[in-house]
Amino acid sequence: MEKSLVTYYPIKQQLLWKENEIAISGKPYTQFFCRHLTIPVDLIGSTQYGPLSQEKTFPPTRENLNRLFDDLPKFPRAVYGVADDGDNGMTTFNVTRHFLPGVSVKMMEWWFLWHQIEKERYFLWFPYAHIDNKVADPDRLSNSQLTYAERLYGNPNHITEYIGDTVLDAVIHFTDPVQLGLDKALLEKHNLTFSASGWAASFDRPDIPNTLMLHIGRDVSDGFELYSCYFIGAHKAWSAVSGIERGGERAVAEAKAAGVNRETLEAVSYEMAVHDMTEFTQLGHILPELYRRFGN
Amino acid sequence: MEKSLVTYYPIKQQLLWKENEIAISGKPYTQFFCRHLTIPVDLIGSTQYGPLSQEKTFPPTRENLNRLFDDLPKFPRAVYGVADDGDNGMTTFNVTRHFLPGVSVKMMEWWFLWHQIEKERYFLWFPYAHIDNKVADPDRLSNSQLTYAERLYGNPNHITEYIGDTVLDAVIHFTDPVQLGLDKALLEKHNLTFSASGWAASFDRPDIPNTLMLHIGRDVSDGFELYSCYFIGAHKAWSAVSGIERGGERAVAEAKAAGVNRETLEAVSYEMAVHDMTEFTQLGHILPELYRRFGN
Secondary structure, eight states: OOEEEOOOOOHHHHHHHHHHHHHHTTSTTGGGOOSOOEEEHHHHGGGSSOSOOGGGOOOOOHHHHHHHHHOGGGSOSEEOOEEEOGGGEEEEOEEEEEEEETOOHHHHHHHHHHGGGOHHHHHHHOTTTEEEEEESOHHHHHOTTSOHHHHHTTOOEEEEEEETTEEEEEEEEEOOTTTTTOOHHHHHHTTOOEEOOEEEEETTOTTSEEEEEEEEEEEETTEEEEEEEEEEEEETTHHHHHTOTTHHHHHHHHHHHTTOOHHHHHHHHHHHHHHHHHHHHHHHHHHHHHHHHHOO | OOEEEOOOOOHHHHHHHHHHHHHHTTSTTGGGOOSOOEEEHHHHGGGSSOSOOGGGOOOOOHHHHHHHHHOGGGSOSEEOOEEEOGGGEEEEOEEEEEEEETOOHHHHHHHHHHGGGOHHHHHHHOTTTEEEEEESOHHHHHOTTSOHHHHHTTOOEEEEEEETTEEEEEEEEEOOTTTTTOOHHHHHHTTOOEEOOEEEEETTOTTSEEEEEEEEEEEETTEEEEEEEEEEEEETTHHHHHTOTTHHHHHHHHHHHTTOOHHHHHHHHHHHHHHHHHHHHHHHHHHHHHHHHHOO
16 A cells, blocks of 8 residues: 655644654654654545535535445545535535454454543544544543443544644534444444444533544554544534534524634535544554563 | 655646646657656755744845855755844845756756746746746747847746745846956856846836845756845845845835735745755756757
8 A cells, every 4th residue: 555645734734743752752652653744645636626516515414424334335535625514504524434454343342442541542543633632531441341332422522633734622422323324234234343433512602513424434454444524614403413402503693603614614624534534544553563462 | 765655736836737737738749848857855854844033134235245156065955944134134044055966057958948938848947837928029038049148138038826825926137247246256256157037026016126136056966056146125235236226125015015024934945945945946847858868
C-alpha cells in the first residue's frame, strides 16, 4: 500500500506539534509520537476533485445508514460533500473506508479505552492536531471488570483538536451503534463487531447535537477494516439519536439562524476528510506495536 | 528522488482544476495538464516545523542577497518565515532550492517566453492554482530575433492565481537580476546563467512594489539547479529595485497602515512555500518532454 507524506499542515498545527512534543517528553510512549505522517495514495485521490454532487450524498437517516452498511463493497473509499435534506437539516457527508494492516478489533477497543486517560496518549493519534482530551469517568473507563460498552458508553469524552486551523471543542457521547440507528442483525451479518460511534455537541452547547460519527469495523485476514462516517451540521433525526427531546429540531433551527450553508459545510467536510485520513492512517501505523508494548 | 503526492488542495483550487481541464481541452499540449502533482519528500520536511525564527531570516537588501547567492551549498532547501527589518519594512522570507532532473537553462528560458502567450499554457505549471496570464507585448515576447532579456524584461506579465485559497492578481516585472541587486561577477563565478526574476505589484496598485522574486539557476551535470526567493510585503529597498521613486517607502507606509504584521505575513509565506514547491516540481516533471514537443 503506497503512502504519501502529508504535504500540508496549517501553521497552527505545526506550532502545536512543537508544544505537544515538549508535553509528551518523559512519557513511556514518546517513541510513538511521530513527526512525518502519511496517507495511502489511493485514499487521497477522490478527495481532490471538489465536493460530491448532491445526488451522490444522502442525509443521515436510519434507512440510509443501514443501506450504506449493508453493501460494504460499495462503501466509498474517501469522499466529502454536503447532504441537504431541506427542512430536515443539512450536514456534511464524510464517508471513508480504511484498511489498517496488522490491526485487530481487540487493539482498536483497547485504544479507545486507553487513549482517553491522558491527553498525551491522545496526541499520538494526530500529533499536529490533538490538543486535549478528558473523559467524564476515568475510573469506569479503566475498569477492566466491565465490558467495552459499559466502560465507553454514557461516559462523555471532552475533546479539543484542530480541524484544519479551527479549534473544535466538543463532547463525544460514544453510544451503541444500534441506538444510533444501525440494525443489530445487519452488523452481525457482516461481522462488524467493532464500534466507536456516537453523537457530539459543542462543549458550550451540550444540548444541541451537531455531529453523528460512525466508526464501525471488523477483523479481516490481514488486518482491520474500518468504515467511517461523519455527518456534521444539524438534522432532525438527531433528537432520537441523542435522546435529547427536540434536540435535532433545535439544532436545525439554530444552524439556519446562524447562516450555516452549503459552502460553510463543504469547507468543514473537506477539512474533516483530510483530518480523518491522516489520523486513522497514523493510528494504524502505531497501533500494533503500541498495543504489544502497553496492551496489558 | 522520492516524491509524495500533494495531499491537500483548498476547495477553490479543486474546482479551478475542473474549470481549467475544460478550458484546455483541444489544445495540442493537454497531455501535460496533470491531475496528480507531487513534491520531493526532502523538500517538504523543513516547511512543517513552524516559521523560521527571526534570527535565521534577513531582509532583502542588496548585501544580504549577494551573501545568500555566494554560498550556494548553504542555500536553504525550503524554508518560510518573516524578515522584520523595523522601519525599513517587513517581508516574507521564502527561500527554496530545487533540483529539476533532465531540465536545462535552455528549456527554462524557453518556458518563460512560451507560457505567457496563452493562459492555458500557464495552467500546465500549476493546474489547480493558475487562473489567467497576460503579457503586455506578446509580439515582442515571441520575437525570436531578440534575446531572452529583450523579450522578457520591461514586458510586464499580468497573472491571476491562487496562493492557498486567496486570489493573487498581480503584475510581474521581470528584470535583469543585476538591476535587482545581484553582482554580475558573482553570478558569473557560479555559472548562474538563468534568471526569471523581478519585482511585482498588485494589479490595482501598480506603483506600490510588494514583492521581490528571484529565480536564479544553472545547468549541472544531470539537470538544472534553481535557487528561488520570494520576499512579499514591503521594503524601502524596493524603490531602487523597481525604479519607482519612493515606491519602497510608500509600500512600507501603506503596509503599516493596513495592519500587515508578522502573523499575516507568516500565513502568506507558508502558502507561498507550498505553492512554490508544487509548481516548480510540476514544471520539472513536464518540461523535458514539453520542450521536445513544442520547443521549436
